[in-house]
Each structure stands twice: as structure tokens, then as C-alpha cells.
Amino acid sequence: MHGSIINLLKRFVQVHYDHSTWLRLVELSGLSSADFEMMRVYPDEQMFALVGQAAEMTGIPAAELQEKFGEFLVPDLMLVYKRYVQPGWDTLAMIEHTEEAMHGAVRRDLPGTRPPALHVTRRSENELEVRYESERRMGALAVGIIRGLATYFDEADQIEVQATTREDGQQVTIQVRRH
Ligand code: HEM
Structure with a gap:
């Protein structure tokens, strides 16, 4: 997983808990360093260990934590990648274009x-x-990111997001409906 995402996980823990919680989380996860470089790619196992251990520490199920983390990620992701967002896009248009505009840029720019x-x-x-497909099995993060996008585009009260698998x-499979 890309270091920028792990750094956002670090900030998520610091904001919702505190820095010493982050240090304890890293230690309990068996990782040797609490610092992650922004432009490095880390083994997925490190992210899984952090999320699994965070669930154990807080008693909050891992899926729920991933959803909350997904919502938290969006403003920063949108700040970094806003040049790929076209004026006039709303939540649904953003999701439709994520594959080519955002994840496409990520694949191209971040080897x-x-x-x-x-x-x-x-x-x-x-x-x-x-339809989300990844061997990382982080569909809950995807649900959270979609909710975060609805908030970003000021549509949170109209958009309903539900995993149907x-x-x-x-x-x-995730259904996204606007009322
Ligand atoms: C809109 C702007 C978005 C940006 C800039 C963005 C960017 C990224 C980046 C940089 C990663 C890390 C990839 C890696 O380290 O290999 C990532 C992973 C991920 N993205 Fe996005 N993303 C966006 C939207 C979305 C949306 C709309 C969804 C879901 C519908 C989504 C679902 C995920 C998930 C679940 C992961 C975790 C890795 C995995 O499951 O394999 N992203 N994204």
C-alpha cells in the first residue's frame, strides 16, 4: 500500500485518539517503525496488521473502522488529485470517472x-x-470512500450507499442511490 495512504491512517488515529495511541498500535502490530515515507510502497501486510490491531484495541469491527477511515481519506485524496476532477461532476459522476481519472493517474504516477x-x-x-475487485478485500474502505465523496460534494443527505454482498x-457489489 502506498505510503501516503498509511500516513493518512496515522493521521486518522492521531486525530481520533492521540499520538501515543499510534505508537502503541504500531508496536502491537509488530512493525519496526512508526514513520512511513510518503512516496514508498509498503507491503499490504503492514496495513492489514495495523487495521486488525486497531480493531482489537478499540473493539470496533475492522469493517467499521475501514468505512470511517475511507470517509476521512477523501478530502486529502481530492486535494492531491483535484486536477483530474472536471467542473460539474457530482458524487455519481466522480465515482464513474474514478477508474480512468483517479486510479488511472495513481497507476501511472506512482509505480x-x-x-x-x-x-x-x-x-x-x-x-x-x-463492482469492487481487489485481492486486498477492502470493500468496506470503498464504501467509506463513497460516503466521503458524498460529503465532499455536499450530497451526504441524498446519497445512500449499501454493499449488497x-x-x-x-x-x-455496492449500490449507490441518490434520493
Ligand atoms: C476520488 C478519488 C480517488 C483517489 C485519488 C484514489 C486514490 C487511491 C490511492 C492512491 C490508493 C492506494 C493504492 C495503492 O497503494 O496501491 C487507493 C486505493 C484504494 N481505493 Fe481509491 N481513490 C479514489 C477513489 C476511490 C473510490 C471512489 C473508491 C471506491 C469506490 C476507491 C477505493 C479504493 C480502495 C478500496 C483502495 C484500497 C486498496 C484496495 O482495496 O486494493 N477509491 N485509491
Whole structure:
């Protein structure tokens, strides 16, 4: 996983808890350093260890933590990648274009990264189906990112996001509806 994402996880823990919680989390996860370089790619196991240990420490299920972390990530991701966002896009348009505009740029600009494949089908003006596919099995993070995008585009009260399969599979189907 890319160091920028792990650094955002660090900030998520610092903001919701404190710095000493982060240090304890790193230690309990069996990692040797609490610092992650922004431009390095780290083994996925380190991210899994941190999320699993965080769930154990807080008693909050890993899926719920991933959703909250996904929501938290969005403002920073959008800040870094805003040049790929077209004026006039809303939450649904952003999701439709993530694969080519955002994850495409990530694959091109950050060698070694492997963002998940997102297959998006527009069901109607107000409804999308997202098929997430990744061996990392982080569908809950995807649900959180979509909720974070709805907040970012000021549509949180209209957008409903629901996984219609298990969130921890390699393939996860997510319905996104606007009321
Ligand atoms: C809109 C702007 C977005 C940006 C800039 C962005 C960027 C990134 C980056 C940099 C990574 C790390 C990849 C790696 O380290 O290999 C990542 C991973 C991920 N992205 Fe995105 N992403 C965006 C939107 C989305 C959306 C809309 C979804 C879900 C529908 C999504 C789902 C995920 C998930 C779940 C991961 C974790 C890795 C995995 O599951 O394999 N992202 N993204």
C-alpha cells in the first residue's frame, strides 16, 4: 500500500485518539517503525496488521473502522488529485470517472501501486452499481470512500450507499442511490 495512504491512517488515529495511541498500535502490530515515507510502497501486510490491531484495541469491527477511515481519506485524496476532477461532476459522476481519472493517474504516477479495479454501471440517472475487485478485500474502505465523496460534494443527505454482498470478499457489489 502506498505510503501516503498509511500516513493518512496515522493521521486518522492521531486525530481520533492521540499520538501515543499510534505508537502503541504500531508496536502491537509488530512493525519496526512508526514513520512511513510518503512516496514508498509498503507491503499490504503492514496495513492489514495495523487495521486488525486497531480493531482489537478499540473493539470496533475492522469493517467499521475501514468505512470511517475511507470517509476521512477523501478530502486529502481530492486535494492531491483535484486536477483530474472536471467542473460539474457530482458524487455519481466522480465515482464513474474514478477508474480512468483517479486510479488511472495513481497507476501511472506512482509505480508499484495497485489501486482496486472498479467496474461502474449507471443503472439510472440516480443510481450506480460499483463492482469492487481487489485481492486486498477492502470493500468496506470503498464504501467509506463513497460516503466521503458524498460529503465532499455536499450530497451526504441524498446519497445512500449499501454493499449488497459481503464487504470482505475479493469482489464486492455496492449500490449507490441518490434520493
Ligand atoms: C476520488 C478519488 C480517488 C483517489 C485519488 C484514489 C486514490 C487511491 C490511492 C492512491 C490508493 C492506494 C493504492 C495503492 O497503494 O496501491 C487507493 C486505493 C484504494 N481505493 Fe481509491 N481513490 C479514489 C477513489 C476511490 C473510490 C471512489 C473508491 C471506491 C469506490 C476507491 C477505493 C479504493 C480502495 C478500496 C483502495 C484500497 C486498496 C484496495 O482495496 O486494493 N477509491 N485509491
